[in-house]
Amino acid sequence: QVQLVESGGRLVQTGGSLRLSCAASGVTFSMFSMGWFRQAPGKEREFVAAVSWADGRTYYGDSVKGRFTISRDNAKNTVYVQMRSLKPEDTAVYYCAAARLAYGFENTDRYNYWGQGTQVTVSS
Numbered sequence: 001q002v003q004l005v006e007s008g009g010r011l012v013q014t015g016g017s018l019r020l021s022c023a024a025s026g027v028t029f030s031m032f033s034m035g036w037f038r039q040a041p042g043k044e045r046e047f048v049a050a051v052s053w054a055d056g057r058t059y060y061g062d063s064v065k066g067r068f069t070i071s072r073d074n075a076k077n078t079v080y081v082q083m084r085s086l087k088p089e090d091t092a093v094y095y096c097a098a099a100r101l102a103y104g105f106e107n108t109d110r111y112n113y114w115g116q117g118t119q120v121t122v123s124s
Contacts, residue, residue: 002026002113004096009118016122017084022096022115024077033101034072034079035111038092038120048094049081050105059105063089086122093117 008020022034035050047061049070058070069082079096097111104110 002098004098004113004115006094006096006115006118009094009120011121011123012086014087014122014124016086017082018086018120019083020081020094020096020118020120022079024079024098027098027113029072029077030074031100032098033105034070035097035099035105036070036079036081036094037097037108038090038094039117040089040092043092045095045108046092047106047108050101051079052102052105053100054102061106083120086120088122088124091120091122093119 003025004022006022012018031053033053036048037045038048039045048064050059051070051072067085072079095117096115098113099111
C-alpha cells in the first residue's frame with residue numbers, strides 16, 4: 001500500500017523560511033518522480049516543484065522559482081521542499097505526489113499517488 005505523508009507545515013511570517021517533508025512507503029522510491037503541489041481556498045491545485053527519478057533534474061512553477069528548492073533523499077524515501085522568502089500568497093495546503101514520470105511534471109493528472117497535505121500559512 002502506497003503512502004505519502006507530508007509534514008512541516010505551520011504558521012510563518014512573511015519573509016520567513018520553512019521546509020516541508022514527504023515520507024513515502026510502499027513504493028520503490030528511487031524509481032518515482034516526486035512532485036509538490038499546493039492548493040489555496042477557492043483555487044485550483046498548482047504545481048510547485050518536481051524532481052525526476054531518472055536524472056534528478058528539478059522543475060519549478062513560475063511563482064516559486066528562485067525561492068523554493070526541491071530535493072530528495074532516496075536512502076530515507078523522503079522528498080523535501082525548502083521554501084524561502086515566503087509571501088502571504090504562498091498560503092495553501094501543500095501536497096506531495098509520486099509517479100513514474102519522465103515529462104509533464106506540472107500536470108496533476110499524471111500523478112498516481114498523493115499525500116493528505118500539510119497546511120502552510122504565511123502571515124503578513
